[in-house]
Amino acid sequence: MSKGEKDVTIYDIADKLNISAATVSRALKDHPRVNKNTKKLIVKTAEEMGYLSNSFASNLRKKSSNIIGLIVPRLNSNFMADVIAGIEKVLNNNNYNLFISQSLETMTKEIANANAMLVNRVDGLLVSLAYDTTNIDHFDPFIKRQVPVIFFDRVFESDSCPQIYIDNQKAAYEVTSHLIKQGCKRVMHITASQLRNVYADRLAGYKKALEDNAIKFDESLVIINDLSREAGIQAAQQILDMPNKPDGIFVANDSCAVSCMQTLIKAGINIPHDIAVAGFNNDPMTCVIEPNLTTVNYKGYEMGEVAAKLVIDRLVNKNEFHPAHGVILRSELIVRESSTRIT
Amino acid sequence: MSKGEKDVTIYDIADKLNISAATVSRALKDHPRVNKNTKKLIVKTAEEMGYLSNSFASNLRKKSSNIIGLIVPRLNSNFMADVIAGIEKVLNNNNYNLFISQSLETMTKEIANANAMLVNRVDGLLVSLAYDTTNIDHFDPFIKRQVPVIFFDRVFESDSCPQIYIDNQKAAYEVTSHLIKQGCKRVMHITASQLRNVYADRLAGYKKALEDNAIKFDESLVIINDLSREAGIQAAQQILDMPNKPDGIFVANDSCAVSCMQTLIKAGINIPHDIAVAGFNNDPMTCVIEPNLTTVNYKGYEMGEVAAKLVIDRLVNKNEFHPAHGVILRSELIVRESSTRIT
């Protein structure tokens, strides 16, 4: 071991100042009952000696890490970036750190991530679920240890875990109704794993809108894929092969909607006149594609803030009764040219 | 404290089995010199009792966390997503965990992130610098403590920190030469903070290409901004106001290039015929904009892998001499319609 110098501890500071380590510890934690002058002196010498509190020891003693874990399907979306920014702001303001990981949409990796969070003893966990997660047993160890687990966006019904999300059914209802109002008679819906509330609810909202407009639900107009760019291209090809094409498409996310649109346009389809298209999420890409994509906007930043506040609240008021179990946030339909037939 | 049950420790397991805690510890760490049967028994009872190793204690004892820190300017780019995926793969295979944070392009936040990493005692640090970072003093504490710090993409010249990047000057030279070959006489360059190698080098490559083509460098054809979407729009407006417009633009990233292009097109400029445009990074957006954007591609995944391997190597071969100080990765020009005038 060629350690340059051994780490400075509170004992080293205590020795140097001829006081007890306890006083040093208290001073550095800004404990109220310690003499102002000695406190100042201790802080100063600690600085001078290059002291760094050993979080391992401190955590061991306090049995808490001040770290919040975050597990999301993917990091590289604008929505998730906003969520994380919101979470970070709140956590930083409350002296917590954030431990981030992504499941890449697989339950296997989600479980691995959860285990890493467990091993590293996060004080709380914020989760948005992967596509194929069928159960949430991997979060049981947290619940058993009283570590709050909070779901956001892609939630899971569970008494032990608060949930934060938007009214996906209502949003999808609005999108579909809008397409119908624009004259669409055969609206297709492209979405993802029905295991996830966000996609199941959007399908439900789509169905409800059809029903309310006296349009019979047609199973063959629903495509379930992974909403990737490639899946959008494939879906478009499938549509192009249909003898009786849809005249409207509601895609459950923007990037898939965009690649689908591109492929249709290349094949000579006029959007919105032959087929009107709408997406979901209000990704910046929606304003790059021509015609600009109609979509649903909801604020990730706010969702992140709410999630972080909620976990902190659980941590601070550990033994209190928490009535609020779910928080529903606002979303809004943004109509653009990809679906505008009537002006 | 209403802790459901106290955490199970190796002592609890030892008591139950009437053996020593030392043996339990060894068995759980798969130490070779422990009886196969007792080992099996210990592992089984640990499982049954819901034992979870206390990483605080373990880390304290071992003086290492098996956590690698990662500080990046932003998480929400495709490039960074690839980098992170590469890092994660390598780290996971080597039993390390990843602690991610973003500086949001400010040195202030970068310093805060570094401090968090320090406090949480990461074993190594991977960094891509923020726009306005003027020095790397905030990484000194790591170096002093022999914690390896490795820069990638946005690097900083420093003897103590290995660096991984692409040859930005060469890439920019190729882009600029390409535009010139397409007939551009007045190529504009839009880039960001010259504190960062990636932007300084790209400007240098741009200048070199001009020089080699006997085009005089014109200060007024260089715009330095933050390469955001908004900056792209502003730059376009500035261009539209110019009496003597450029006939080519090389933008140092794709999202700024795209918003700039959009604004120009809306104003009636024909791309590529009035102005040819090229970006940098090969973001998916480049294939959404019409005409598709010429750009430079480089593999983030690979860069992540290399960075992670390097940090692990430093950790494993702690006291060895490490000759390789920098790694330069490959990049390639991808020509698309936004810059194609000659076919």
Add this chain to the structure above:
DNA sequence: TTGTATGCGTTATCAG
């Protein structure tokens, strides 16, 4: 306001 003493849960050393 300060000091003393102890334990947090592991791992490593040394002895058997």
Add this chain to the structure above:
DNA sequence: CTGATAACGCATACAA
């Protein structure tokens, strides 16, 4: 192969 024991560095109950 196993056990006893001593750190690791900090925070707190209790005593002064």
